[in-house]
Amino acid sequence: DAKTTQPPSMDCAEGRAANLPCNHSTISGNEYVYWYRQIHSQGPQYIIHGLKNNETNEMASLIITEDRKSSTLILPHATLRDTAVYYCIVRPRIYNQGGKLIFGQGTELSVKP
């Protein structure tokens, strides 16, 4: 599986966009980029995933560079409740192979008033 690199921590002002980068320079053609977050003492929460096109859902947007070597998770209007550790994971989607998520250290995002 491709290795990911994320900054250990970031700060963001409440109400502003939070842009969380992830480097995955060794990503393969069949590997998707997944984002999860973990709010303190809770189970991780699935946010979004993408292959090569930009994706948007009610929680966030995912921007993947054209060469797919990096991506950015965007929380458009961060709130204090978005304070969490954000994990970027790269995995292939293979039918009937199941889920084995490999979590790195993630980025600890602090949203400040």
Next chain:
Amino acid sequence: KAGVTQTPRYLIKTRGQQVTLSCSPISGHRSVSWYQQTPGQGLQFLFEYFSETQRNKGNFPGRFSGRQFSNSRSEMNVSTLELGDSALYLCASSPEDTRGYEQYFGPGTRLTVT
């Protein structure tokens, strides 16, 4: 739809004992995965079950085992507990049509081994 539930939420055991943790997946989800989270090692994958069969396994000793029942509920067992087994144990379920990576996690069971 109800989320993933885990019982018990907190547990204190003594070194050498064994423990069984339970997980009920989201209705309709057939895949259940287990993870261990510690401050030193972070989140680590233990194993995954699908249709009562172990489909994936992480790098944990044989003291860690699991099973899945026909209703997709899952249990994990840790035998001969060690102090280092103190951790948050998380269960996640996934609908099959997402190929396993959109996983929905429960709140976890916090195990303390003394």
